[in-house]
Structure formats: C-alpha cells, structure tokens
Amino acid sequence: MIVIMNHCAGQEDIQLVIDKLEQAGFRVHLSKGVERTIIGAVGDRTQINDIALEAMPGVEKVVPIMHPFKLASRVFKEEDTVVRVGNLEIGGDHIQVMAGPCAVESREQLLEAAEQVKAGGATILRGGAYKPRTSPYSFQGLEEKGLKLLAEVREITGLPVVTEVMDTSTLPLVSEYADILQIGARNMQNFFLLRQVAKVGKPVLLKRAPSATVEEWLMAAEYILAGGNSNVILCERGIKSFESYTRNTLDLTAVPVIKYLSHLPVIVDPSHAIGNWRFVGDMSRAAVAAGADGLLIEVHPNPPEALCDGKQSLTPQNFKALMAELRVIAWAVGREMEEI
C-alpha cells in the first residue's frame, strides 16, 4: 500500500507511520517529493484494514496497491475454476442455463415450468421457496413445502435445483434440498450467512448486491473461499443507477472484468436486472457474447398469473425461441450450450 502524507506532516508524523507499519510486519520504502512524503509498504494485504493509518496525524490518504481479495484472485489461481453440479460443469466450455419461475407456487406450476424449461434446453431448475419481498404484504414463498416440491420435480425431470437460502436458521433445511445454494443480492454482504454457507460445502451461487462494486463482490466470495468452499459461482444481476426505465442497470462489463480479476465462473441474470421480459432475450444474447458461463432466466407457464415478478418472466414459447438463438451465439464465441 502507499501512504500519502499531507503537506504539513512533520518528521515525527512520518516516523510514527513507519513504526506502525513495521510493527505490523510491512517492509517500508520512503519517497520524499517536493511537496509531500510518500511511504510505500509491502506485506500481507489482508492486514491492511486493521491498521487505522488514516487516523494518524499527517496522513492524507492510504492507497491500496493490490486488490483486497486473495483466494478469489486470478493471480492466486491462474486456471479457471469449474464448479461441478452432478454431471454438469459451470465455468467450462459449455454454457448452462438455469431457468424456472421466480417463486414455487404449486406442484402443478412448478412441474409444468420445469418440463417446459427442460424442453427448451435449460439444464438446471431455478425456483424460490423463500422469497425476499420488499413488501411484508406480498407472497413470501411456500417455504419448506416449496423445497419439497423442488425435490419432487427434480426427481421427475432430472434437473438439479438452485434455490435461495435467506438466513442461517433455515440453512440446514435448504441445504438438504438444494443442489446449488443461492445467496440473494440483498444477502451478498450477510457475512454470518456467508461463513455458514461455506461450511455446507455445496456449490454456492453468489448474486452481486445492486450496490456492490466488483471488488466488494469478490470480497464476499472471499468469505466463502476462506471458509473452505471453492465452489462459488458469481451472478451479475444489475446494479443501481439513476436510470429508472429498467429496474436496475445490467453491468455486463462485469463479466469480462471478473474473468480478468478472478478464476471464478460468472453467470448473468437478465430477468431481475431489467425487470421486463421484453428485453431479456437481447440481453441474454449479449451476456453470452460477453463471455458469461451461464444464464439465470425466469420462465413462468403463465406470467400474468405469477405470484411474483410476472412482468419479467418469459413464456415457455419465448424461452424456447431464445435458446435456439443462444446456441448460435454460443457457437459464434467458440462455446456450446449444454445439451442434456
């Protein structure tokens, strides 16, 4: 890291900073400019946050040189991480599509959706049993009953299941049923949950919080990796901006940026990002073209009857048509859509 002293900093201030850094095990380089002194410090980046250098007299600011994540970084592990779910690989040559309804509503709805998305070409079934809803008056999910339906439909269709875990208290239950544990956008920095999820050992789908920088997102992944679980799939799902025509702003550039900074696979959820089914197809194609390892797409047998987020759900027909287009795009970027 680089410590920039302000122009009033005296020799004593500088020495105090040096002492503090050396006590924390950093090697120190001093560079005196005309107006300011700059102190370079080389050492264990993971300790930087615990030294309150910017509270010391004479310190203008501290500039980190390295990203604060370590296990998640491409420098630490050069080859791509491939996460295995049954026979499927996420992060390899094949692109996986996780599709299904926003919420599990009933056996009929879920089974119909699952069969339709399977027929369309999806390889993993998504569906929420616990739903984080902005309003306390909205449908909050079928909870355990929903988990059981997911298991039953997996049995019937053979599709592995990704579903959200919202809280440490329901983690054991959700872990029994899910093939992939989804950490929702609002829980990306629920560090209690991240630490517990790491211990389960199952693949984790970590959604980006709508206000998280790429760096904060990778630090959330670092919690899981540091907890001993390296099966982390990142999922871009839109960030907050001033633009309000779409629900969030899909930050597709995050896909190649993550690929550059990290070895973890990254998928894209255009449905939640945009909040409008009309643009989901275009942005799914764009996501694959940008290098995404997969997609998370909402499909509902009858969107106007959906209990949750019908506006952003594709019909099974639209989904099927989209999958055909995606096969061509995948081929155009030298990859293949997974076929089962």
Add this chain to the structure above:
Amino acid sequence: MIVIMNHCAGQEDIQLVIDKLEQAGFRVHLSKGVERTIIGAVGDRTQINDIALEAMPGVEKVVPIMHPFKLASRVFKEEDTVVRVGNLEIGGDHIQVMAGPCAVESREQLLEAAEQVKAGGATILRGGAYKPRTSPYSFQGLEEKGLKLLAEVREITGLPVVTEVMDTSTLPLVSEYADILQIGARNMQNFFLLRQVAKVGKPVLLKRAPSATVEEWLMAAEYILAGGNSNVILCERGIKSFESYTRNTLDLTAVPVIKYLSHLPVIVDPSHAIGNWRFVGDMSRAAVAAGADGLLIEVHPNPPEALCDGKQSLTPQNFKALMAELRVIAWAVGREMEEI
C-alpha cells in the same frame, strides 16, 4: 393505481385487466384517450405487488398512486412517534446523541470511551460486538464478550446501549444486552431478521441501506411495524453515488422527506456516511439544522489505535467541542440537546 395500456391494446386486453382488478377487489375507472386507454384502480394498496398486471398483454406500465407503506406513513398516523429508551425520548423535543467506538475492543477502551462521550454530553452509548466487515481477514468483533462489556459499562455509566444484531441466530443473545437493537445498513432488507426483531419488542434502530430509496427504507420499517413493534428509529447513513471522495453521499434531504412521509423519528450517522472524521462536525451541525432527532457518532479514545474505522472516529476532545456547537444549533431550530 393507474394501468396504462399500450397503443396496440385491444378491447379484449382491456377487459382482461379490468376483470383481474375486480377479482382482486379493486374498483375500476376507465379513461380512453386518443392514443391510449388508462385504467384507474382504487383498493387495498398492499395487494398491488401480488397482481402481475405488467405481464398481461397490452399493458404498457403500472403507476402506483399511493406509497406502498401504510403503517409507517404520516397519513396513517399523523402525530410524531416518540420512542422511549429508559427515561430518554427519541423523536421528541430533545435531540439525543449516541456516541462511542465503532467496535468494542476491550474493557479499558470501552469504559474510557463511554466516560468520555458521557462527559461530552452523549446520552446513549454505541459500540459493536458483532462487526460486519468487508474482509474476512478483518477483526470481526468480540461477540458475546463484547456484549457483556457493554452491559458492564452501562452499569457503571448509566448510559443505555445501542448495538448491532447481525443475524437471527444471535438475536436472542443480543436482545438480552441491548437497549436498542441496531439493524445495520447491509441488513436493511434482511426480511427474516426484520420479522424476528419485531417480535422482541425492544426499540429498533433501522439503518438505511446505501442503495435503498426512501420508499424501500420505509417498507423495511413497515416489516417491523407490521410485526407489532412500533418503536422504530430510522437512521440515515449515506447512500452510494459516483462521488468517491467521501465513502458515501450523506442524503440529508432524507431527514425532512421522512418527516413529511412518515411519523417515525429519524437520526443521522455522519461518521459512516463520510468515512472521514474531518467532516463529521460540519455534517452533524447540518443534520440538526435539517431537523434530525438525533445523531450517531463514532468516538474513540485513540483513533489511530482503533481496530475498526479509526479514520472516521472523533477524538473525545473534538466530540466535546462539537457537542457545544450542537447545543447552539439545536437552540437555533427551537430544540434542545438532551442533558443527563
């Protein structure tokens, strides 16, 4: 709510929307313009989210007329809510200052900090026993030991304690010790936690998520109110924007906006919003001038030795000087700083 049909919508599309609204108990008004048909619907606003109108054919968009919160709204309850903590009132004539270190680090540090902030004029002690940290390698708090120290220092100084609860699993423990349960910014939409916290019945300090609109923030409060606990204190602590000189952008306008839309008390945390002690004094004065019911300020006996957020902590001397200035500002807006 207003349903705007697109310019291609046919009579059948319109009728389907009307039927759906009437089934959900809404009264419907139809208004046909030259280019479009507009459908007005009057009924229970809390059911709006559960009707997927925007997924219906011919629907362009749905415009809510009323805010989605009900119990939290000024229309529902006209007079200000005053939250009582022991003998103190938050939301009344007197302005309360909650001060103390970011994290409880040791008995000595906490006791020294508590005595200093009490001497300066704070009426409530803040201090984290569980710390949500961006990095898994950072100090994560003393946990139960920290809670016990808070209780001991409360005994000695008489200051009630506000401390963060991060997870439902530790809620029973934290509830034993805290006088005010703090919901951190990252947990503002942890709906599991909100529902459980409501049941405890203690006053809740609900921090605004850095990416939450005022409406989303009030909807989070609605979860607690709907759970039967009306002792909610809102806390503005900065929102995300493109400006990066300060850590977040303190949205002080939220203070009068909340006062207009809601009856709940609102306080301001300039320390976390700005991330730099240098500007905490100016913005504390501004917060009181804008009508805040209180402040949450970080004070550390020795900021450069802080294990967490030393950069944003005031020294006890600076805190004491600030409190003297705040007394004058409070008087200038017709209020008083609480004295104990």
Add this chain to the structure above:
Amino acid sequence: MIVIMNHCAGQEDIQLVIDKLEQAGFRVHLSKGVERTIIGAVGDRTQINDIALEAMPGVEKVVPIMHPFKLASRVFKEEDTVVRVGNLEIGGDHIQVMAGPCAVESREQLLEAAEQVKAGGATILRGGAYKPRTSPYSFQGLEEKGLKLLAEVREITGLPVVTEVMDTSTLPLVSEYADILQIGARNMQNFFLLRQVAKVGKPVLLKRAPSATVEEWLMAAEYILAGGNSNVILCERGIKSFESYTRNTLDLTAVPVIKYLSHLPVIVDPSHAIGNWRFVGDMSRAAVAAGADGLLIEVHPNPPEALCDGKQSLTPQNFKALMAELRVIAWAVGREMEEI
C-alpha cells in the same frame, strides 16, 4: 397526465386544478378514491412542462403517462429510421464500425490509423480535432488543422469522417469538413448547440450524457428532430454509477430499450465507456448481440504514444482480430458487418 391530490385537498383546490388544465386545452377526468382524488388529463403532452401544477395547493404529485418526446418515438413513426452517409446506411441491415484515434495528432498518425482501420473493416473514420479535456493542461486538439487532415485522409482512403463539434462558434467550420457531426456526451444537453446543429442538416451522432436517462437522451434528440433534421444516430457510451473499476458503466440494455421506444438507430462506444482496451472486444461483441446498429471504437497505431486516451485504444492488430469475431456475431443475429 395524472394529477394526484393530497389527502387534505379541498373541493376548491381540486376545482382550481381542473380550471387550469382546461384552460391549457386538456380534457379532464375526475376519480375520487377513499383517501384521495385523482385527476386524469388528456391533451398535448408537449405542454405539460409549462403548467406548474405541482406548485398548486393540494397537489401531491403529477405523474406523466406518455413519454415527453414525440417525433423521436416509435409510436409517432413505426418504421426504423435509416441514416445515410454517402453510400452507407446506419440503422439498416448492415452494421457500421466507426474507428480511428481519439484525437488527430499528426498527418502520419491519422493516415496510418485510417489505413489500418480500413484494412480491418471499418467503414467510417473517427478522430477528434477539438477535444473536450477534463484538464486545461491537457492536449486540446489540433482544431482547424485537424479538420483539414481529416479531409485529406478521407480523400486518400475514401472513408467518411465523424468528428466532434463542441460549440456553436466552430460549428460552421466543423460542418464544412465532417460527414457526421458528433455531439459529445458533455454537450448532450447543450440546447443552443442542438438547435444550431439541427439547421446544418448533416447526420448527427448524439452521444448519451453519462448522467442522462434514456428519456432525457431522447428529449435531446427531439431538439434536433424538432429543428427539422431527422438524421440522428444515438450513441451509448457509458453512464455514471458507483462502480469505479471501469470508467463508466456501459448500459447495453439501452440498445433494445431505444429500439423499443424510438425509431432512431443506436450505436455503442465501448472504448470511452470502459476506458480500458482489455474489455473493448468482449463488449463490442455483446453490443452487436444486443442489437446495436454500429460501433465507435478507438484504434491507435501506437497506443502508448497517444496524446489522448491511449489506455482505451486498440492496436490495429487487435482491431482486425475483433472485426473477424464481429462478423460471426453479426451473422448469428441475422445481420452483416458492412464491407467496402
């Protein structure tokens, strides 16, 4: 538009609003709910901004129903606008790539760049003679000399030229030389300039301001269309968000959104949006997959020697390789890269 009265509004307040609307030529519908009265008004949307309804007593808020743009809207003109530049068509089946250096630096640099991008497959040459630079101490462009070089290189290579006009005072000069007049992001709402540019009659490339909503962007286009020039090409070039790893956040979803709301062609400038050449290729592919009608890409014969934005410039080799990839993506979405 919908006028929502607040819950204290009396009969007199409502009547005043109705009178005002009727005087302005609107037809009025009244809808009385339990808590509030709603007034619907149908009429000329272009006059809405000039009635200060929200300043009237009893008015809670005014909700526009229609977008404020008219000539730019897809409802007004259903078929796609195709802008012609010489023999080229922007907005038709063929995708155009505008490439070249950020700034014209010298005859050698420009000629070399032009020949290289032409060899790679670009059909239009970009290059700035006037450069809006954040710092007054940075290179500000060769000005008239730069324009002359652009004209000379056009003569040699046959590539038409797009170049920025920054101010009404230099508009006559720039118009003499440019085939497409570029309005830079910072000038998107320079309404003086927009009105004057409309009069020139040449195709206009209108960059989105980094803080403009899609609606504001289309309103800027409306200025040019209302001024009598319908040859407007929109260009997405990144918006401001809290994410700071990339310079701006490329809002690719704006491409299908613009196609839905408007008939105007839309292209994408990944170079400026991202600010880092490393991700330009991925996002160029994504832009074509999302439906963009063209790309604006910075290419410099020797990026490390560039006087402006070298970091985001592709080398001619990288550009050529990217063009080959884009041909496949274009084909995959049923279009073709223009070949000359």
Add this chain to the structure above:
Amino acid sequence: MIVIMNHCAGQEDIQLVIDKLEQAGFRVHLSKGVERTIIGAVGDRTQINDIALEAMPGVEKVVPIMHPFKLASRVFKEEDTVVRVGNLEIGGDHIQVMAGPCAVESREQLLEAAEQVKAGGATILRGGAYKPRTSPYSFQGLEEKGLKLLAEVREITGLPVVTEVMDTSTLPLVSEYADILQIGARNMQNFFLLRQVAKVGKPVLLKRAPSATVEEWLMAAEYILAGGNSNVILCERGIKSFESYTRNTLDLTAVPVIKYLSHLPVIVDPSHAIGNWRFVGDMSRAAVAAGADGLLIEVHPNPPEALCDGKQSLTPQNFKALMAELRVIAWAVGREMEEI
C-alpha cells in the same frame, strides 16, 4: 503518481516506463515487491494526463497521488478567496442569499419578485433570461429582452444580478448585463465556454454538474482560474443518484470538502437540487450550518403561475420566514447574514 506493474511485467517493460517518465521530466523511484514492481514518479502533475502509461505493456494501473487541480487547491493558496460583487463579499464573514424567479417572465413578475426578495433579505437577484430546458417545446426564456428587464430592475432595486450564460455566442451580450455570470450545471464541462468566460473577468458562478465528482468540478474551476479569472464561486445543486423522490441528491458534504480542498467560496442551490419547495427551508438551514457561503433560492410571486419550475419556488412569505430562521443559524455558526 504511482505506476503499478502487473505480475507478468518483465524488466524490459519496467525500463520502458522509466524511460518514458524520465523523458517527460519526472523523477523516478523503483520499489520491487514480492509480486509486483511499483514505480513512483515525482514531477509536474499537470502533465500526467498526457502520458498514456496505462497503454504500455506490463502496466496494471496508474494511481495519481496529487489532485489534478493546482490553482484551485488550498495547498496552492491557503487563505480563502473572497469574490467581490459591488459592495458585497462572497466567501467572507457574511452569507449572501441570491433569490428570485427561475425565469424572467415579464417586467411585472420580475420587479415584484425582486422587491419581495429584497424585503425578505436577499442581496442578489437571480433570474434566467436564457433557460436550458429538457423539452424543446418548453418556454426557453425571454433572451435579450429578459436581460434588459434584469438591468432595469437592478436599477430600481439596487440588487446586483446573477444570470446564466449558455453559449459563447451570447456571452458578449450576457456579459453586458450580468454582475455574476452563471455557468449552468449542464455546461460545467463546456470547456469552450469556460475558457471564454474566463476572459470576461466578471465573477463566475460555477454550478456543479449533476454527474460531476468534486474533483471534476474543481477541474472546471481550474479552466477559469488558468484563464486568468480568479473570481469563481462554486455552487452545489444536487447530484444524480438512484433516489428518485427528490429530483437530485443534495450533496451537502461537498461544502466542507470544497473548503478543505480549495480556497474558493461555495454556495448551495437547494431549489434545483430537491425540486420541491417543501424541503427547501430545511436544507437551506442545513447548508448554512454546514458552512456554505451563500444560497441560491428560487422565489416566485405566484408559483402556480410560473412558466418554469414553479414546484420548487418559495412564495415571498415563505422566503421571508426562512430568512429569519437563517439569521439565527448563521449566528449559531459564527457568521452573519448580509444585510443591505
């Protein structure tokens, strides 16, 4: 500045960077860490932008150490700049309030407004003759006729006039009439205009662009200062964020930040930032408490009849009441409202 090489950079890459820096007149320090080499460079900060270091092989990123502005910085000039307008001082002990209508609409309206704001305690009259309007169909101002009315009303009331200049072509005309030349938010980075305005020599009110960082804002001021005019008044008027209840997010923390980084005076325009008269009073008080040197407030004799921005305009009665409150706040922070 600090140049961070990536972990693959070889000795040759490093030497090329060193050579390039030394040729540009920088002194270079080398620091080799375990994973990376860091190159520190000391020299003329104004030349940093013109070296495309980040385009060189092996360079990871370049971190500037100093702010890019020089003449605008507090380090360059330690004492506060006080801008004189007639007998008034902006940036001294006395707080100035600039008030008046958004737009000049007629002689009667302007004169009435001027007399009312003068009676309330304003010391400078604001009023737009040229109005930048989002819609081409909105009232665009009385132009030259408006300027003449401003001059006439100045004659009658003795209040100096601040009015916006939108374009270099009308700068000579506006300069004849204005006492303070206002650069609107949308023109903050209109560098052509900034350079020309600097030459006029009159005080300049530079509004912050709603998407500008504090650093970009000070760089815009630097253009005027570097052009030889040091009479620059900065004006915070709200920035873009995801929050949509208010028009923009008033970034009041920018006030003490500007005071820390720069010697220039800074005022606040709560009317445009918020877009709703209801919260203007609270935020005016907060602005003065935060240390603002003045306020820019919209006041209209009859807001519902305003041709522009009536919603955000105070009535003369509300303005007068606010001024009384501001006198107490000013006193509470050790300053005084100007009295004439």
